[in-house]
Amino acid sequence: MKTPDTSWWRNGEGDESKSSASPSLMAVLATVLAVSIVFYWFRRVKNEARLLPPGPEGCRCSEIARTYGPVVSLRLGGRLCVLLSSPHAVKEALKDQDAIFANHDAPAASLFSPYGGKNMLYAPYGPQWRILRKVTVRQLLNPATIDGLSVPRQAEIRRMVEEIRGKAGQPVNLRELISAAAMNMTTEMLWGGSLAQRGDDRDALGGSSVRRWKTCLARPAGPGEEDAKNGLIDRLHLQFSHRGAVDDDGGLSGRRPGGGRGHEKQDFLQVMLDLVQNPDPQAPITMDHMKALLLDLVTGGTDTTSTTLEWAMAELLYDPERMKTAKEEIVTVVGVGNAVEETLRLHPAVPLLVPHRPSSTCTVAGYKIPEGTKVFINVWAIHRDPRVWEDASEFKPERFLREAGGADYSGNTFRYLPFGAGRRICPGISLGEGIVASPDLNEKFGIVMRKEKTLVAVPTLRIPQNI
Numbered sequence: 001m002k003t004p005d006t007s008w009w010r011n012g013e014g015d016e017s018k019s020s021a022s023p024s025l026m027a028v029l030a031t032v033l034a035v036s037i038v039f040y041w042f043r044r045v046k047n048e049a050r051l052l053p054p055g056p057e058g059c060r061c062s063e064i065a066r067t068y069g070p071v072v073s074l075r076l077g078g079r080l081c082v083l084l085s086s087p088h089a090v091k092e093a094l095k096d097q098d099a100i101f102a103n104h105d106a107p108a109a110s111l112f113s114p115y116g117g118k119n120m121l122y123a124p125y126g127p128q129w130r131i132l133r134k135v136t137v138r139q140l141l142n143p144a145t146i147d148g149l150s151v152p153r154q155a156e157i158r159r160m161v162e163e164i165r166g167k168a169g170q171p172v173n174l175r176e177l178i179s180a181a182a183m184n185m186t187t188e189m190l191w192g193g194s195l196a197q198r199g200d201d202r203d204a205l206g207g208s209s210v211r212r213w214k215t216c217l218a219r220p221a222g223p224g225e226e227d228a229k230n231g232l233i234d235r236l237h238l239q240f241s242h243r244g245a246v247d248d249d250g251g252l253s254g255r256r257p258g259g260g261r262g263h264e265k266q267d268f269l270q271v272m273l274d275l276v277q278n279p280d281p282q283a284p285i286t287m288d289h290m291k292a293l294l295l296d297l298v299t300g301g302t303d304t305t306s307t308t309l310e311w312a313m314a315e316l317l318y319d320p321e322r323m324k325t326a327k328e329e330i331v332t333v334v335g336v337g338n339a340v341e342e343t344l345r346l347h348p349a350v351p352l353l354v355p356h357r358p359s360s361t362c363t364v365a366g367y368k369i370p371e372g373t374k375v376f377i378n379v380w381a382i383h384r385d386p387r388v389w390e391d392a393s394e395f396k397p398e399r400f401l402r403e404a405g406g407a408d409y410s411g412n413t414f415r416y417l418p419f420g421a422g423r424r425i426c427p428g429i430s431l432g433e434g435i436v437a438s439p440d441l442n443e444k445f446g447i448v449m450r451k452e453k454t455l456v457a458v459p460t461l462r463i464p465q466n467i
């Protein structure tokens with residue numbers, strides 16, 4: 001077989017036009033092609049970048065909104081993140097495009113956490129999330145159930161106040177006490193048990209360990225955090241077995257209706273166990289879903305309420321006049337309502353909300369927000385924006401007096417968002433309110449507190465011990 005003669009381009013022999021013009025033509029074409037590709041790519045990237053919101057290379061979160069405006073893009077590691085910092089931008093996202101923004105952005109670490117993202121907080125918007133949320137709101141977080149459980153809540157507050165009273169004159173770590181009380185109120189509602197009743201040591205399940213456990217979800221756990229997380233899970237399992245809910249091998253055991261609280265009515269744990277045993281074929285609830293949900297409720301209901309109470313006490317201790325007004329309000333009205341509402345404005349427990357993740361590419365305030373972006377709602381900046389609030393950085397509970405329109409927790413004003421807004425708004429608003437605005441946190445029990453540091457306070461008896 002005759003092989004084609006290719007020597008013309010190897011050794012310069014043969015047809016003259018082939019030997020000199022063709023290689024240079026090829027080189028020119030290749031160069032033009034390469035330049036065109038680079039040019040096209042560069043223009044596309046530039047155009048894409050022009051569609052994205054402006055943003056800093058690196059900056060303090062609190063200053064970003066002031067410097068760059070209400071829609072800002074950031075790179076956190078490899079992730080594109082967007083920060084929305086005006087009521088208008090938040091409305092466009094969480095109301096006008098609520099279905100697109102209905103997913104929370106689950107941190108990668110949450111998938112490796114004990115129940116692997118099966119909780120309500122990080123469940124993708126869909127049938128499983130819907131059933132978890134529906135059963136929680138219908139069976140637990142509705143006003144009637146919450147009202148019905150006010151007696152054990154009051155008892156817990158009274159127990160805490162008694163403990164403070166017993167330490168009159170000594171520095172008291174209020175954070176620890178408030179965290180444990182909030183934890184007890186929540187677990188009492190879920191399965192009718194508390195740390196004190198069990199004699200469990202507070203440190204194992206108390207506020208600090210919950211806080212550390214929550215941090216684990218944001219990043220891979222360090223050695224101490226792993227222990228804290230496991231400690232909490234162990235305690236949860238202990239609660240199940242105390243109540244006879246789970247066999248030693250982790251399977252379900254039959255629990256008597258009434259859930260051990262001694263009431264006719266089933267408690268929430270029993271409702272959930274029934275749901276696991278008789279699953280909805282469209283969205284079956286497993287033991288893992290149930291445990292993940294209970295953990296959600298323990299952590300979601302504890303940290304937020306105790307942080308809010310701690311800030312409210314700190315603000316009141318800082319300003320004795322305000323403390324006096326708050327006490328009068330407690331006596332004449334019911335609870336520390338306005339002080340709590342103002343605390344939730346100045347110190348929102350979840351200042352950037354739980355990040356949302358748009359399920360498709362969309363536009364907010366004229367900027368493109370690509371699908372999968374991590375979107376933070378900058379509640380902290382909105383709550384302190386002088387264009388939105390008069391005397392924005394001052395603690396003024398009177399701004400929420402009923403005559404002034406009161407506080408609106410529904411998330412529909414988009415200027416006041418302590419519980420979020422849209423489809424993922426906090427389902428625990430009534431309970432959260434019930435815990436933080438507990439009317440018995442008052443001097444009826446004989447306490448005034450002088451602020452020492454953050455929230456280590458020194459209680460002083462105003463009424464003698466024997467009364």
Ligand code: HEM
Nearest residue numbers: 120121300301304305349350354419420421426428431432
């Ligand atoms: C002062 C008290 C509380 C505050 C400030 C608060 C705040 C919030 C916020 C900001 C969110 C995220 C909303 C969003 O992403 O748009 C949230 C979600 C959630 N909260 Fe609360 N919360 C409080 C109390 C509670 C309580 C008492 C419970 C239950 C016992 C609870 C359970 C939850 C759950 C399960 C979610 C996830 C909802 C979902 O993903 O569909 N929270 N909360």
